[in-house]
Amino acid sequence: GDGLKTITVRYRDASLSESQASTSITLETTPPALLNFGTLTVRENGEGRMTLFFSEDISVNPPLFSLSLSSPLDPARTVSILGPSVKLSADENKVYLDLPSDLVDRLRGVGAISGRNMRLNLDLSPGGVQDRAGNPNPRTSIEGYRIELVNPIALSKVRLLTGFVSPNGDGVNDTVNLSYTLAESGDVILRVLDEKGEIVFEEKFTARLAGVKYEEKWDVKADGVPLADGSYSLNLLMVKDGEEVRLNSEPLKFTVDTIPPRISSIQPVSGSRIPGSVSVSARCEDENGISQAYLLVDTDPESRFDLKRSEGGRYVTPSPLSLPPGRRSIQIHAVDRAGNESVKSASYTVTVSAKPILSLFNYPNPFPAGSTTRIVLMVGRSVEEIEVMIYDPAGRLVFRRKVSGEEGEHQMEWDGRDLQGDLLPRGVYFCRVVVGGEERMLKIGIR
Numbered sequence: 001g002d003g004l005k006t007i008t009v010r011y012r013d014a015s016l017s018e019s020q021a022s023t024s025i026t027l028e029t030t031p032p033a034l035l036n037f038g039t040l041t042v043r044e045n046g047e048g049r050m051t052l053f054f055s056e057d058i059s060v061n062p063p064l065f066s067l068s069l070s071s072p073l074d075p076a077r078t079v080s081i082l083g084p085s086v087k088l089s090a091d092e093n094k095v096y097l098d099l100p101s102d103l104v105d106r107l108r109g110v111g112a113i114s115g116r117n118m119r120l121n122l123d124l125s126p127g128g129v130q131d132r133a134g135n136p137n138p139r140t141s142i143e144g145y146r147i148e149l150v151n152p153i154a155l156s157k158v159r160l161l162t163g164f165v166s167p168n169g170d171g172v173n174d175t176v177n178l179s180y181t182l183a184e185s186g187d188v189i190l191r192v193l194d195e196k197g198e199i200v201f202e203e204k205f206t207a208r209l210a211g212v213k214y215e216e217k218w219d220v221k222a223d224g225v226p227l228a229d230g231s232y233s234l235n236l237l238m239v240k241d242g243e244e245v246r247l248n249s250e251p252l253k254f255t256v257d258t259i260p261p262r263i264s265s266i267q268p269v270s271g272s273r274i275p276g277s278v279s280v281s282a283r284c285e286d287e288n289g290i291s292q293a294y295l296l297v298d299t300d301p302e303s304r305f306d307l308k309r310s311e312g313g314r315y316v317t318p319s320p321l322s323l324p325p326g327r328r329s330i331q332i333h334a335v336d337r338a339g340n341e342s343v344k345s346a347s348y349t350v351t352v353s354a355k356p357i358l359s360l361f362n363y364p365n366p367f368p369a370g371s372t373t374r375i376v377l378m379v380g381r382s383v384e385e386i387e388v389m390i391y392d393p394a395g396r397l398v399f400r401r402k403v404s405g406e407e408g409e410h411q412m413e414w415d416g417r418d419l420q421g422d423l424l425p426r427g428v429y430f431c432r433v434v435v436g437g438e439e440r441m442l443k444i445g446i447r
Helices: 101-109
Strands: 003-012 018-027 034-037 048-054 058-060 066-071 074-082 087-091 094-099 118-124 129-131 140-147 157-160 176-181 186-193 199-207 213-218 230-240 243-246 252-256 262-267 281-285 290-297 300-306 314-316 326-336 341-350 357-363 373-379 383-391 397-405 408-414 427-435 438-446
Touching: 034 140, 048 101, 058 087, 094 101, 157 252, 176 230, 199 213, 262 326, 262 341, 262 357, 281 290, 281 326, 357 427, 357 438, 373 383, 373 427, 373 438, 383 408, 397 408
Parallel strands: none
Antiparallel strands: 003 018, 034 048, 048 094, 058 129, 066 074, 066 118, 087 094, 118 140, 157 176, 176 213, 186 199, 186 230, 230 243, 230 252, 262 281, 281 314, 290 300, 290 326, 326 341, 357 373, 373 408, 383 397, 383 427, 427 438
């Protein structure tokens, strides 16, 4: 049977003298028993530690260690903890489980941890723990024990749903939207700081339920006056033991922007005569970025064409527009990340012209050395071929290309290199285009 045993060895030599030696051992066949588990401590970084208590001194086998936790409120929702996913350590009859923050979040997600003192069911699979005699633990289940979050605030989740706002009264992106889930109910402070760290807005309210997702909207006003354009940070705080504790791990940044984008340099130039097939481009700029740009033909919403961002802040039609003859207008729309929108119009006469060259331009102009510029030519009638030549300031030919002369738009790129493939120096170059006997000149700058 189990217990302290003594082993004695007696021996007799040739003279018949007897001697003996004894040693004591402990015989143990009873496996270690899991007695209970203690408080789950959650630190500020969201990581947690749980302690398991056994009936005797033990060691752990991480590859075999498996633990499942479920809430008695919904036993079907279970989180399994495997040895490799946690840091395990043993000290006498205790096993420490150091849980990463994502695993703590999973426990919370199944409802196992939604506030203080939630009851849990614990099920330990066999073989993960053994005593000093090598006896493995059997499958063990314990119900009804409590886990207390020593720092429940560390489990609070705060998320800012809006990065750019424009409180200009048009109903578009004019509120800061915030969602949060608190691990502990209590009084909460919403505080907004400007770029200098000064408080520009503060509001106190009570979150009555823990583990519930709240959503709040703030109209970006302080004392009824909209905040000025600029960058701000938002913090959600709770008073704990007389001290303010920030619930969001990092300040939540947002930008107030009420200035609409700038639209300029529409090509073709307004008032031009253009062929029925033409590409349109415009420069759209905003300090906080453009979220979308598009154009309408004759203000018809059904004729919307999304513009694609190109070099130099220009937005272009991905393919040429097909326009019927007559007077036509287009409206370029640019929307920034805060929802501010600008519109700029241009009008054209769409015609079938006998003139070979309707317009000639390039963008960007000037263009940075080592990059490219796009030469855009609009041909009014079909010709045999189109020839494009570029000369340096000394009149030396540095680029030449011939293409077929169909009616409509033609585009080609020049990378600022000469006929030998060498990069040309900065300066002004002269582009000569010949179409059906007509010539046009264009100055192109390399900066």
